[in-house]
Amino acid sequence: MPEYAIVLYAPIDDLRPSADSAAERAEHERHSQELQDEGRMIAAFALESFQTATSIRAGGISDGPFIESKEVVLGFCIVEATDLDDALALARRNPIIHQGGGVEVRPVEGSVVRPPSSE
């Protein structure tokens, strides 16, 4: 089945630790479990804070995310869907959308995944 990446974005302002964050995180766990149970989710990666990012260009290494923007990538997942409408229906359920952020949906052209080493 065709694969789509769902990339999660949130505004930098909303990333300060707040009272809601535990509840919000739990919501993502639940959503992830649902997509796994439905047999739709192939992979999911939550990334550490954008403040931990390092970027590399021909000119050298710099601190921070690659694109200076008010929004940053939080993570992404790969789902199987029959077509764009189907993928959008899955993506629309992502909790980040009512948590002040949003998602980008992109078809996957190709992929390679190897289970992580046990070390």
Add this chain to the structure above:
Amino acid sequence: VTNGGPTNEDTRRAVAQAFRDEWTRVLASTVRVARDLDLAEECAQEAFAEALISWSRDGVPRSPGAWLTAIAARRVIDSMRRNSTYRRKVHLLIEPEPEASADLTLTMTSDAEWSETDDTMRLVFMCCHPSLSEDAQMALTLRLVCGMATKDVARCFLVSETTMAARLTRAKQKIAVARIPFRVPTTTDMTARLDAVLAVVYLLFTIGHTAPTGATLVRDDVVGEAKRLARLLLGLMPSEREIGGLLALMLVNDARRDSRVDAHGSARRISEQDRSTWDHHAIDEAHELLVTSLQAGRPGRYTLQAAIATLHAEAPTYDDVDWPQIVLLYDQLLLAWPTPVVQLNRAVALSKTLGPAAALEVVVELEADGRLRQYQYLPAVKAYLLEQLGRVADAQEARRRAFDLAANDVERDFLLNHPH
């Protein structure tokens, strides 16, 4: 084709007529067979070219649409056979045909008709998919659904043919690669998806009607295509009332267009337009459509806008306009479509019922809100109200601001030459 060749004038006329009537259906059916937009376009065009030759030799077939669809499909199959060995393509996602019914032979004709109608809807919804940019949706709709030549589509958007061709190619690639389905939306998605289609039709109409830049106020082609699209959609989905509302809105606005500019191409205020030059036949048709659209349920934005425009159009003179009724319709419109532009228009109507001071209050509030900062009609309305209140200097200032914001020569000229 040269004079004295196989093509005579009657055939040419028949093919041109078939193009107007059948292009959309022929292309839509061909898309399903080809699973590739470029190939489908090419083969549909070839079918019309072949008609020129074949029809002058054998006569016009009884069902030109069926003939053209069959030829286009044959071209697709020929091309697929030729290219099957080396052509690796991303195929369009085509919804599978419904299960064949047991008594296939009995229902053959009606099934074929149903399927063709459905293909047209699939094509429309695919071209107006919300994951495509508005510009791409409009361009694809004109090119594919209306069959407008790329160079003419380019002219509508004031870009070069190369730019438009590239824009169309990118949009078609997205359809194929992201797998935007060739499918009629499910009932749950229908309202939102139909809204997107109607928005495209209305944007096309608006582009043709107000020509955002340049010196000509009306670009006839797009206006005509927008109305034709609305009629097509109404035929496909007669129970969707907002389509009728949209068609009515376009008819009544277009009915006044001959009087919107004077002999020198300058724009006229609605109060100064010669009502006898309005197309009353179109206004009557709009009225009929509105009666149906207003009958059941809560009316949508197009129906309400059309009702307002029709009240204007049906008043024998500007002074006879039923302003209290118009204010009521604006109140409803604000619920269906809460935008600052609607609030501004409502303020104008309000000035006729409660007076210019009350209306000015609303406009000043809107100005503070800031969303209409770039909208030339806000200072224009403000100037109009200030004049009525005798505040000449303030009015002049507002009019200058409106003039600076206007993008169209005709509109700028209008603002300049109407100091009252």
